[in-house]
Amino acid sequence: LxxxxxxxxxxxxxxxxxxxxxxxxxxxxxxxxxxxxxxxxxxxxxxxxxxxxxxxxxxxxxxxxxxxxxxxxxxxxxxxxxxxxxxxxxxxxxxxxxxxxxxxxxxxxxxxxxxxxxxxxxxxxxxxxxxxxxxxGVIKITIPPLRERPADIMPLAENFLKKTCRRFNRPLMSLSPEVIETFMNYDWPGNVREMQNVIEGSTQLAANNEITYDLVSQYITPKTSGPPPDTETQTVAVVEKQLILDCLAKYKYNKTEVAKALGISRRTLYRRLSEYEIM
Missing domain, CATH: 3.40.50.300 (P-loop containing nucleotide triphosphate hydrolases)
Structure with a gap:
């Protein structure tokens, strides 16, 4: 679960x-x-x-x-x-x-x-x-969302960064202090999958061997103190819409590849495209 x-x-x-x-x-x-x-x-x-x-x-x-x-x-x-x-x-x-x-x-x-x-x-x-x-339900395992296990954020981020660098044949990169702070203060509504996508996108856009705040800021927005529920929901929607737009551009509007990169089904992707009036 x-x-x-x-x-x-x-x-x-x-x-x-x-x-x-x-x-x-x-x-x-x-x-x-x-x-x-x-x-x-x-x-x-x-x-x-x-x-x-x-x-x-x-x-x-x-x-x-x-x-x-x-x-x-x-x-x-x-x-x-x-x-x-x-x-x-x-x-x-x-x-x-x-x-x-x-x-x-x-x-x-x-x-x-x-x-x-x-x-x-x-x-x-x-x-x-x-x-x-x-x-x-003989054995039940509940996996907490990433926001409830902050101690896992940096180990996961570093692991994803290593794998992404290896996958795209890039030298081992590092996260800037600002990015680390942003990651720790972010709620990660998309959980581990969202983090993986953020790191993958930032790695490919990086001009040197450090992931800087300007790269990750295109994908996530740090939480502020006490935002009203509708504002928080809107922020998540904006981030998700931007992720979809970025993937559409990256994969030249190939829906199968976009859905795979986002970790969702094609049916869910088409529903999101309709909701955000992208296409």
């Missing part, structure tokens, strides 16, 4: 890497990013001719591919109710049946699920199955 951008996918990968299944597959599915009619075929696979447009010879689903490994179901709270019933059956029986097929296939898969929603509230609103909630 955790807000968007807190690094739930990284935690899931780390759990897999530390488990006896580490030498087998780790597969991730974003339940919010896939169209409703594709989720079942992605998870469970399908046989030849199962539906219009089905690949000749059928297709193996993620559960079969992840046999003896781990499958990570991100944004499980967005999974349609009818598919929740199918998932529950797979978890209980440890068998899957491809769409259009009649044969049960045994699978041994560790399932890790994540959401930024309050699933108990979703249950009360009849949008999430209570039995699936209990089946998945």
């Amino acid at each position: 955790g807000e968007s951008g807190t690094g739930k996918d990284i935690i899931a990968q780390a759990m897999h890497n530390a488990s006896p299944r580490k030498n087998n597959s780790f597969l991730a599915i974003n339940c919010a990013a896939l169209p409703r009619d594709l989720i079942a075929s992605e998870l469970f696979g399908y046989e030849d001719g199962a539906f219009t447009g089905a690949r000749k010879g059928g297709n193996v689903g993620k559960f079969e591919l992840a046999d003896q490994g781990t499958i990570f179901l991100d944004e499980i709270g967005d999974m349609p109710l009818d598919l929740q019933a199918s998932l529950l059956r797979v978890l209980e029986e440890k068998k899957v049946m491809r769409l259009g097929g009649g044969k049960l296939v045994s699978v041994n898969v560790r399932v890790i699920a994540a959401t930024n929603k309050d699933l108990e509230t979703e249950i009360e609103r009849n949008r999430f199955r209570r039995d699936l909630f209990y089946r998945l």
Whole structure:
């Protein structure tokens, strides 16, 4: 459990890497990013001719591919109710049946699920199955937002900076004292994902080996003492809009690349573009 951008996918990968299944597959599915009619075929696979447009010879689903490994179901709270019933059956029986097929296939898969929603509230609103909630909730881990763990801010920033410099073949860079102060005083509404994007953008714009305040100020605005709620919300919206505009320019309006860089689905990106009247 955790807000968007807190690094739930990284935690899931780390759990897999530390488990006896580490030498087998780790597969991730974003339940919010896939169209409703594709989720079942992605998870469970399908046989030849199962539906219009089905690949000749059928297709193996993620559960079969992840046999003896781990499958990570991100944004499980967005999974349609009818598919929740199918998932529950797979978890209980440890068998899957491809769409259009009649044969049960045994699978041994560790399932890790994540959401930024309050699933108990979703249950009360009849949008999430209570039995699936209990089946998945054997072990619960809550990841606090970055604003509640300030001691992690600089270690994370330095780690992202090292990785970004290596990725773009830049000499190891440093953060100026003003940037460090800004980072420590910022609320990070986008959490770890936002920090990663800020550092990546600033690194590419830097003319020397130091990330200065003028670079990061294009992406974030330090919090002021006691802003009214509507002002704070507006500030976050302005920052998010600017991030989207920067990524659109950087990736030449390639929506797939922009969504990937921002760590969101294409559907969420299009919703943001509409909300901010960008396109």
